[in-house]
Amino acid sequence: MSNLQSSSENRNNRVLVCVGGGIAAYKVCEVVSTLFKSGVEVRVILTRSAQEFITPLTLATLSRHPAYTDNDFWQPTHSRPLHIELGEWADLIVIAPLTANTLAKLTYGMADNLLTNTVLASTCPVLLAPAMNTDMWEQLTVQRNWQQLLTDSRYHGMSTASGLLACDRIGAGRMAEPAEIVTRIHSLLHTGGKRDLVGKRILISAGGTREYLDPVRFIGNPSTGKMGLALAQAALHRGANVTLVHGIANWDVPLGVQAIPVISAEEMQQVMLEYLPNADVIVMSAAVADVKPKDYSTEKLPKRSLPQALPVEPVPDIVAQLAQLKQPHQLLIGFAAQTGDIITPAKEKLQTKKLDVIVANPIDQPDSGFGSNNNQAIFLDGQNHQLEVAHCSKLEMAHHLFDFVMSRHA
Structure with missing residues (x-):
């Protein structure tokens, strides 16, 4: 009889959480905290607009590691380029909330900040948790970008939920709840992103x-x-x-x-x-x-x-x-x-x-x-x-x- 030990006995999994600009950024605090408590090593990147909603200090405290911003990207304080180090370090990249702007950049391979450069400098799976106003989410261009990006097997998309949004609109566009995101993260860490049950x-x-x-x-x-x-x-x-x-x-x-x-x-x-x-x-x-x-x-x-x-x-x-x-x-x-x-x-x-x-x-x-x-x-x-x-x-x-x-x- 063969034995299989729990993955908790292996090297800690490494997750890079990238926070986009949107009110849903506050939910990412729970994601980071829960991952750390489960034994996952967490690093965090905040875009410039994300810092308007949540501070690097908050996420640094929750992850027990300094959170990175574009200011770090442009500083020659690392032995190797920061985006290369982070891209090679991560077993999984999570982008939450994913904004329409970052979605468009990823779809067309653009890289003008630490987040997008790191994604392009990595080969691991990427989990996307979009969040935006209903009209924004339902725009033809946004949906086209979303569908096009998901044709790349690296990217794994989470469905948006419907409900009351921060703009007081009731409709689609709510980011998935933290518990659902964490569950998907643990699945991707186990499978490495494989989809061996497609069609089943x-x-x-x-x-x-x-x-x-x-x-x-x-x-x-x-x-x-x-x-x-x-x-x-x-x-x-x-x-x-x-x-x-x-x-x-x-x-x-x-x-x-x-x-x-x-x-x-x-x-x-x-x-x-x-x-x-x-x-x-x-x-x-x-x-x-x-x-x-x-x-x-x-x-x-x-x-x-x-x-x-x-x-x-x-x-x-x-x-x-x-x-x-x-x-x-x-x-x-x-x-x-x-x-x-x-x-x-x-x-x-x-x-x-x-x-x-x-x-x-x-x-x-x-x-x-x-x-x-x-x-x-x-x-x-x-x-x-x-x-x-x-x-x-x-x-x-x-x-x-x-x-x-x-x-x-x-």
Whole structure:
């Protein structure tokens, strides 16, 4: 069995954050702070107009390193040109907020400041988080530049959100939220910018189902759907078309993911079977109930009327049905959340359910499994390949799973 250690044990990733001029620049403070706290080395460049909104001192404090401006670019205080040093240093460049002006410069290869010179002097992936007034964002010239720049595989664009803008306009043009930017950064650091799921349609189930006895009581489990969310994010960031079928959730669905909320196992079964024919990869990460109350009351039962022994009946075995109906070109991945010995029951489920891959993850280990932001697991497939992934974030776990699948079953 091969082992895969968490990337936190490797050299710290290096991210160069470039701040453009716009009110959304204040959001970058949270991005820089969060990256530093996660162990990423951060350097910051501010354009001249960015300094009208936020100071170099603020970002220097958050990154624990001096922030660079055009004044540094033109000073002969470095042994090598600053833009060359920064361009070679970075594993990833993030431009947030990306203004219409910087977008135009990048599209046509112009370099008249530290930011644009550094981008041209680098070869790493570049993440773009645009932000501007709705009319500006929707200008034909801006959209043409945006689409043209994204034809270069180096550049990875984040969608703008709609809402109330600083100009009091309600519409498109809001910069992606810091948490979404940070998630995309970690994805790009893992993949190096590869888009190996382009053209793939990924169907994912997530979260727990609820089987109601009456309008207020149900049989359920502690699943929050965070693992399924991470799988959807990872697949989306690698270029896939993602459909996420999820139970009750307290997280936001990523822009670009088709999300279908359900409650019961029967509802999840109907949706999964509906979308199965068009899927290339199906990931059944949901924690589906095993049984449901045999009888349902449309009104809340008084406490005195609750049965001493609750009659139950099985719910549909969704993953078994998917396995029976899937086509040879489709891959079906299941999850087995276990305590104690996780491998033996996972191998049994892999065979009896006729899965292509199964993820065995312990739910009795600290900071892993249900409700946690982290996980650990062992991947197994029908060809006796086995990979152990050490404790890491669920996003990283999701990427390791797609790495495992694509390397052996692409």
